[in-house]
Amino acid sequence: MKHKSVLATAMIAGCLVWTANAQAETPSAKMLAYTCAGCHGTNGASHGPATPTISGNSIDYFVEAMEAYKSGERPSTIMGRIAKGYSKEEFELMAAFFAQQKFVPAKQKADRKLASKGKAIHKKSCEKCHEDGGSSSEDDAGILAGQWTPYLQYSLEDFLDGSRPMPKKMKKKLLKAHKKYGDKGIQALLNYYAGQN
Numbered sequence: 001m002k003h004k005s006v007l008a009t010a011m012i013a014g015c016l017v018w019t020a021n022a023q024a025e026t027p028s029a030k031m032l033a034y035t036c037a038g039c040h041g042t043n044g045a046s047h048g049p050a051t052p053t054i055s056g057n058s059i060d061y062f063v064e065a066m067e068a069y070k071s072g073e074r075p076s077t078i079m080g081r082i083a084k085g086y087s088k089e090e091f092e093l094m095a096a097f098f099a100q101q102k103f104v105p106a107k108q109k110a111d112r113k114l115a116s117k118g119k120a121i122h123k124k125s126c127e128k129c130h131e132d133g134g135s136s137s138e139d140d141a142g143i144l145a146g147q148w149t150p151y152l153q154y155s156l157e158d159f160l161d162g163s164r165p166m167p168k169k170m171k172k173k174l175l176k177a178h179k180k181y182g183d184k185g186i187q188a189l190l191n192y193y194a195g196q197n
């Protein structure tokens with residue numbers, strides 16, 4: 001009898017220690033990233049077209065995006081609700097995980113003539129912060145080259161109608177380009193980014 005109760009006590013104690021450990025352990029970045037895969041694809045390479053690829057971005061860009069969704073500063077259809085479920089530490093873990101995954105450009109068609117016009121606009125107005133034709137993440141500005149076109153189009157519409165905040169200098173350049181080249185200019189830019197795959 002005595003043995004049994006000692007064993008039982010040991011087992012209960014063991015269980016308690018195990019539960020305490022499980023609770024103390026923060027979820028791994030990979031575990032967190034699994035919940036995103038249903039929409040953003042395995043390791044962040046989205047099958048699109050309105051859901052962006054989220055691999056390869058800088059950590060700062062990613063964390064800021066999630067915080068802006070959480071606060072409602074950045075408009076969204078879905079991400080606001082999702083971001084509310086996580087802490088800043090969890091954003092940082094996810095950001096580090098996705099930053100290590102390769103950005104996979106979406107396979108999309110592009111109009112060559114429009115793309116070359118877009119390239120010229122990009123060089124003049126956007127390249128300074130979206131380097132290497134918009135494929136670099138170095139400036140914490142988000143990757144444009146090879147990103148899904150419908151997603152980029154919604155993003156640009158949100159910037160242009162003022163519902164998504166953007167850096168002052170980008171605002172100046174984007175509004176100026178839009179004024180000069182019109183919606184055709186935006187289409188040209190989109191074709192330029194789509195053509196880089």
Ligand code: HEC
Nearest residue numbers: 035036039050051052054062065076077078079082094142
């Ligand atoms: C139900 C589908 C869905 C799920 C699940 C989801 N997302 Fe999203 N995500 C979207 C959509 C759609 C957008 C575009 C913004 C919007 O409309 O909400 C987006 C946008 C984003 C962006 C912005 C990318 C950029 O280039 O600025 C980030 C970052 C992001 N999601 C991260 C995550 C993370 C991290 C998770 C998992 C915790 C996640 N998402 C889960 C659908 C989803």
Ligand code: HEC
Nearest residue numbers: 125126129140141142143155166167169170173174177189
């Ligand atoms: C002064 C630097 C700067 C310039 C110039 C600039 N951008 Fe940006 N861009 C940024 C930064 C920083 C962000 C991230 C903003 C944010 O979401 O808070 C951004 C974000 C974006 C996004 C959103 C990416 C995503 O994944 O959601 C698009 C699209 C974009 N820029 C397009 C352009 C275009 C087109 C031009 C030229 C007409 C341009 N930008 C010029 C700095 C710049």
